Amino acid sequence: MRSWKDTIQLEIIQNHPQFILVKIHNGGLIKPILTAIVYGNPNPIKRKSLWEALKAAIPSDNTPWMALGDFNALLSEEDKKSSSIIGKRCPHFREFLESKNLQDLGFQGPFFTWQRGGVFERLDRAIANEAWCQMFPQCLITHLTRIKSDHRPLLVNNNLDFKLPRGRPFRFLAGWAQH
Template identity: 30%
Template structure:
């Protein structure tokens, strides 16, 4: 199964949960450098050709008890590579009250670890377009909860290389998550 991509790599799910897959097209020169339960890291050599950059595709643990290890793993990527870095996809984490509509308020203490890693590594939230929420519990009325769990963060060097990059939230009709599309040209 190629899903329309020339290259694929993956992390197997644990039972019915988790798992990651990344696909990239012909012409994209990427080398997978490491992977774990919640992240696939790769060096992209093809754009721009003279300055490789790191991409981390993440699936944050849904269970809060496992998030400390996840944020430690994110932090280690930065320690291993000091060029342009993009960290993208489903963090399974609400970073601020503005990222949530409905349900209980966001607990500030649960954000301390994530905010510290984001700040320490100089990661900047990429501009988004489309619906501000990427997840919904699909319930009606007052029981409906929407959250922005999927996003892209990049460091200053990556933003310098791709100053017009945006993340678009694509509407969905069946899944509880909206796909996100990275556009490095800002179109």
């Protein structure tokens, strides 16, 4: 186990060819969290093993789990923009997310995270299980500026000090659209 700062300790749980799984212990957290840092193989045949290995890395209990990085896979055709090439989504990626009930954590910033020439793709993202989403409901992923890379780095901000507004939550009523 390695210490980072005085209160954070990292423990490498698994070192897979396409991801590293770490357990993060923080004195301020009730329980440790698991994070997988992913670099999916660009070859779809080799990348297929990533989905099964990540499935096995997700805890069956209520431990918060997140994966982020370059999955090298498209979830939808909209994840690619090019004048001549149509985006081909990865059905294995979608099946993986659905089978484990994982959420894409969304983002702020430019939509596409990878660019080469006139081809733009969203290959980089953060996903999490329900326990993560409950522990960090204000988690914010930001697509940063590309510097000396064809990928945008991802910034994860758990924003634990963010306070939600008090009072009644806003509810949209469908009838308003017809009024």
